Structures are given as structure tokens and as C-alpha cells.
Amino acid sequence: MAFLGNLLATQPSGAWVGIIQAFEGTLGNYMLAVILLTVIIRLVWAIVDTVQKYSQQRMSTLQAQMQPELEKLNAKYEKQPQILKQKQNELYQRHYGKTQYGSCIVMLVAMVLNLVIFFTLFSGLNSMASFKIKTNYENIKYTYANCINVADDFLENNTTYTLNEKYGLFAEYDKLSFQFIEEEVLGEESTTKTVVYLVYTDGDNPPVVLQKSDYKNKEGFTTTKTISAQNEGEEDIQVQVTNENIIKLIQKYIPVYEEGEEAGSKEVIIKTDIVTGENGDEEQHLYLSTAIQNVAMKSVVEVYDANKESFLWIENIWVADSPLEKSVLSYSQVANQIGKKNLEEGEETIYNAFMTDLKEERSVANGYLILPLLCIVFAMLSSVITTAYNKRKNAKKGLPEVKANAKWTKIIIPCLLGVFALFYNSVFAIYMLTGQVISTLILPLQLIIVDKIIEKRKKKVEDKKITVDYSRKF
Numbered sequence: 001m002a003f004l005g006n007l008l009a010t011q012p013s014g015a016w017v018g019i020i021q022a023f024e025g026t027l028g029n030y031m032l033a034v035i036l037l038t039v040i041i042r043l044v045w046a047i048v049d050t051v052q053k054y055s056q057q058r059m060s061t062l063q064a065q066m067q068p069e070l071e072k073l074n075a076k077y078e079k080q081p082q083i084l085k086q087k088q089n090e091l092y093q094r095h096y097g098k099t100q101y102g103s104c105i106v107m108l109v110a111m112v113l114n115l116v117i118f119f120t121l122f123s124g125l126n127s128m129a130s131f132k133i134k135t136n137y138e139n140i141k142y143t144y145a146n147c148i149n150v151a152d153d154f155l156e157n158n159t160t161y162t163l164n165e166k167y168g169l170f171a172e173y174d175k176l177s178f179q180f181i182e183e184e185v186l187g188e189e190s191t192t193k194t195v196v197y198l199v200y201t202d203g204d205n206p207p208v209v210l211q212k213s214d215y216k217n218k219e220g221f222t223t224t225k226t227i228s229a230q231n232e233g234e235e236d237i238q239v240q241v242t243n244e245n246i247i248k249l250i251q252k253y254i255p256v257y258e259e260g261e262e263a264g265s266k267e268v269i270i271k272t273d274i275v276t277g278e279n280g281d282e283e284q285h286l287y288l289s290t291a292i293q294n295v296a297m298k299s300v301v302e303v304y305d306a307n308k309e310s311f312l313w314i315e316n317i318w319v320a321d322s323p324l325e326k327s328v329l330s331y332s333q334v335a336n337q338i339g340k341k342n343l344e345e346g347e348e349t350i351y352n353a354f355m356t357d358l359k360e361e362r363s364v365a366n367g368y369l370i371l372p373l374l375c376i377v378f379a380m381l382s383s384v385i386t387t388a389y390n391k392r393k394n395a396k397k398g399l400p401e402v403k404a405n406a407k408w409t410k411i412i413i414p415c416l417l418g419v420f421a422l423f424y425n426s427v428f429a430i431y432m433l434t435g436q437v438i439s440t441l442i443l444p445l446q447l448i449i450v451d452k453i454i455e456k457r458k459k460k461v462e463d464k465k466i467t468v469d470y471s472r473k474f
Contacts, residue, residue: 011131012124012127012128012130012131014120014123014124014127015120015124016037016120016121016123016124016125017124017127017128019037020033020034020037020124020125020128021033023036023037029311030128030132030309030317030427031309031311031317031426031427031430034125034427034430034431034434035430035434038430038431038434038435038438039434039438041117041121041435042434042435042438042439042442043438043442045114045117046439046442046446048110048113049110049439049446050446050449050450051110052107052110053446053447053450054450054453054454055107073087121431122428125427125428125431128427129318129337129425129427130337130338130339132309132318133318133329133333133334133337133338134337134338135307136304136307136308137329137334137338138218139303139307140300140303140304140307140354140355140358141246141350141351141354142215142216142217142218142221143180143299143300143303144296144299144300144350144353144354145216145221145246145249145350146178146180146196146213146215146216147178147196147292147295147296147299147300148246148249148250148253148292148296149196149213149216149249150178150196150197150198150211150212150213151198151211151253151292151295151296152249152252152253153211153213154166154198154210154211158210158211161210167268167270167271167288168270169200169210170270170288170291170292170295171270171271171286171291172200172202173290173291173292173294173295174294175200175201175202176198176199176200176201176210176291176295177198177199177201177295177298177299178196178197178198178199178295178296178298178299179196179197179199180194180195180196180197180215180299181194181195181197182194182195183195193214193215194214194215195212195213195214195215196212196213196214196215197209197211197212198210198211198212218242221242221245221246222240222241222242222245223240223241223244223245224238224239224240224241225238225239225240225241225244226238227239241344242344243344243345243346243347243349243350244345244346246346246350247346247349247350250349250350250353253288253289253292254289254292254293254353255267255289264285264287267285267287267288267289268287268288268289269285269286269287269288270286270287270288270291271285271286272284272285272286273286293357296354297354297357297358297361300354300357300358301358301361301362304328304358304362305362311426311430313367313368313370314366314367314371314426315327315364315365315366315367316328316329316366316426317425317426317427317430318337318425318426318427319333319366319367319425319426320366320367320421320422320423320424320425320426320429321366321367321368321369321370321371321372321421321422321426321429322365322366322367322368322369322372322422323365323366323367323368323369324365325365325366325367326359326363326364326365326366327362327363327364327365327366328355328358328359328362328363331348331351331352331355334351335347335348366426367426369422371421371426371429371430371433372418372419372421372422372429373418374433374436375414375417375418375420375421375429375432375433375436376414376415376417376418377414378433378436378437378439378440379413379414379417379436380410380411380414381440382436382439382440382443383410383414385440385443385444385447386443386447389444389447393451417432417436420432421433
């Protein structure tokens with residue numbers, strides 16, 4: 001019944017959304033589509049990143065070369081801070097020259113491009129998450145509403161069975177099911193419609209169709225409601241309402257009890273069994289509401305399973321990879337994704353009518369913190385690889401080890417990535433992790449390429465100097 005989602009929500013737009021949807025259509029999995037997109041972005045971005053690393057490595061090499069002179073200046077002018085600052089500036093100017101400004105421009109451009117890609121893609125992923133969550137929720141919501149609607153048609157309008165016979169059939173609710181079937185509509189154009197059947201199946205006997213009704217989406221449940229003008233001279237207001245009609249159906253068969261009302265006092269008893277308990281024989285009632293709910297929940301669970309998007313150990317990709325998060329979304333999570341201003345009055349009542357039972361059936365811990373931890377590990381690993389490579393390179397060249405500034409950034413930035421992965425959905429976490437993994441894998445190659453370019457440029461400069469010196473001797 002996954003096709004029902006196409007009837008309910010409008011697809012989001014945007015370049016990233018279009019690319020992800022194209023990949024999803026090819027791969028058949030949203031998470032794989034995000035992973036593929038991230039790999040492509042990172043591989044293309046590697047060109048820009050290599051240029052940025054080239055600028056950083058040049059600065060790092062120059063800093064290593066002037067490190068001994070800096071230490072001498074610090075020792076010589078330790079008690080003369082103003083002169084020390086002046087001498088340091090002269091040293092920087094002599095070693096860096098225009099390189100410092102060029103490196104700053106390169107890093108600034110790279111940072112702006114990176115932020116543009118990050119925030120536009122983040123926005124696209126968020127819009128897709130909202131769309132998917134809304135579509136999946138409405139699939140379940142209108143599946144449940146249609147089940148109650150067909151049950152109402154059967155109980156109120158079916159003349160083939162007496163009321164007691166109808167109650168007797170619902171008393172065997174384990175033999176009842178709602179089936180959603182697409183049927184062709186006869187006419188000039190070839191079209192289809194979804195029909196909902198209430199079916200009774202008893203062993204090897206052929207299934208018996210008790211009732212059928214056309215599937216009703218949001219528009220099918222929507223009616224016009226007139227709100228009387230509050231002030232004299234004003235016109236009455238007409239509004240479209242959907243939830244009110246669904247709530248009426250739910251409350252008709254699944255009554256709500258106020259505080260102080262006796263449980264079961266509003267129920268229709270369709271079967272009574274005598275059960276022997278600790279206090280002797282007791283009557284055990286089967287209510288009509290219980291039977292209808294149990295049959296409807298079969299379809300709700302089926303739709304949930306058909307539309308659920310899992311990945312590896314993650315039960316629901318729209319929820320964070322955490323044992324503290326449940327795979328079935330809470331009402332507040334659904335409301336935040338749909339947008340509270342877009343929710344009709346009574347949405348929480350409808351949510352509680354079926355989602356409470358769905359949670360009991362399907363809700364489990366959504367993950368084990370694997371994605372947040374991997375994001376932290378790979379972010380730190382990139383920093384460790386860069387530091388180790390530079391240390392080894394400088395040692396080979398006889399240059400002193402450059403003292404790193406702001407060492408805490410090597411811890412804070414990876415931890416921030418872990419926090420983002422923990423508090424956003426698993427799709428965003430897998431995007432960040434994939435980016436970190438690809439960056440870490442290609443990092444050694446980038447560093448080697450950068451060093452080759454630096455060495456080639458250095459040799460070119462030295463050759464030019466030799467040529468100039470040689471020409472001056474004549």
C-alpha cells in the first residue's frame with residue numbers, strides 16, 4: 001500500500017532534492033542515494049580542498065622554516081614586547097610576503113563554498129525529511145480512517161446481515177481484514193481507483209467480501225463548515241474541515257471517557273465469555289471498539305512496515321541513531337515536521353487513536369550511537385593523519401616541529417559533529433559520516449600531491465635563481 005503516499009503530499013523542490021530523488025529512483029533506497037550524492041560531492045570537492053591544503057602546507061612549511069628565528073627573537077626580546085612584535089612582523093613579511101594574503105583568500109573562498117554546499121544540502125535534506133515523515137504519517141492516518149469508515153458502512157448501511165450477525169462477525173475479528181485493492185475504472189481513459197474491502201476469511205473456505213467502499217483521501221473526508229459571524233453585519237465564514245469528520249467516526253466506535261466515567265459504560269458488548277479467575281467465575285466482555293481497532297491495526301501495521309525506511313541497524317532513518325530515541329515518531333516529532341501551523345484541530349486525538357497501539361506493536365530503540373561515535377572518530381582521524389604526516393615530513397627535512405595553535409579545536413570540532421549526528425536524524429548523520437570517511441581516505445593522497453607541487457615549485461624557483469646568477473657572471 002505504499003502507493004497511497006502519492007495521493008497525499010506535494011513533493012519538495014530544489015536542485016539537491018531533484019538529484020537525491022533521481023538517485024533514489026535508480027538505487028531504490030533513500031539512504032544509499034544520500035551516500036552516493038555525498039561521495040560525488042566529496043570527490044569533486046577534493047579538487048578545491050587540495051588547493052586549500054596546498055595553501056595551508058605552504059604556510060606550514062614557511063612557519064617551520066622560520067620557527068628557529070622566532071624562538072631566537074622570543075629569547076632576545078622577551079622583556080621588550082613592543083620590539084618583539086615589530087621584529088616578528090618583519091620576519092613574517094620576509095618569509096610570507098604575498099603568500100599570506102593569497103592563502104587567506106583561498107581559504108576564505110573555500111570556506112564560503114563549503115558553507116553554501118552544506119547549508120543548501122542541509123535544507124534539501126530537511127525538506128525531504130519533512131515530506132517523507134508527513135507522507136508516511138498520512139498513509140497510516142488515512143488507512144486507519146478508511147478502515148473505520150468501511151466498518152461504519154458495514155454496520156450502518158449493509159442490509160445483507162442483521163445487526164446481531166454483524167456483531168457476531170466482528171466477534172471473530174481474527175478472521176476479518178481490510179484490504180486495499182487498486183481497480184480499473186471503466187471509461188474512455190484508462191484510470192484506476194483504490195477500493196477498500198472488509199473481508200471475512202474462515203480456514204480453507206473462499207474469502208467473503210462483507211463490505212467495500214472507495215478509498216477516501218484527505219479530500220474525501222473534507223467537508224465545508226460554516227462559522228457564524230461573531231459581530232453584527234459581518235458575513236458567515238466557510239472553512240474546509242477534515243479532522244472533524246475522522247474524529248466523529250473514531251468516537252462513534254471507540255468512545256472517549258472523561259474523568260469519573262466508568263470504563264466500558266459506553267461500549268457495545270458483542271461477546272461475553274465466562275472466565276475462571278482467583279475470585280471465581282467472571283464475565284469477560286469483548287467490545288465492538290476492541291474488535292474494530294484490532295482489525296484496523298492489522299492494516300496500519302502493514303502500511304507502516306511497507307513504508308518504513310530502515311538502514312542497517314537503524315530502525316527508522318528519520319530518527320537519530322540513539323537508544324534513547326524510539327523508531328515510531330512521537331506526536332511532537334510529527335507535528336514539528338509537518339509544521340504546527342499546518343495541523344488541523346484534533347490532530348493529536350487522531351494520532352493517539354492508532355499510533356499508541358502502533359508503538360506497542362513496532363516501536364523499539366532506534367540505534368546504538370554508532371553514527372555519532374563514527375563521526376567523532378573519523379573527524380579526529382583526519383586531524384591525526386595531517387599532524388603525523390607534517391611531523392614526519394619536517395623531520396625528514398631537518399625542520400623543527402611546528403607548535404600547533406588552538407589544540408582544542410581538534411577535539412571540539414569532532415565533538416560538535418557528534419552532537420549534530422546525535423540530535424538530527426540518521427540521514428543527516430550518514431551524510432556527515434560519509435563525508436568524513438571519504439575525506440579521510442583521500443587525505444594521504446592529497447597531502448602527497450600537495451608536497452609534490454610544492455617541491456616542483458621550489459625546484460623551479462631554485463633553477464631560476466641559478467640561471468640568473470649564471471647570467472650575471474658574464
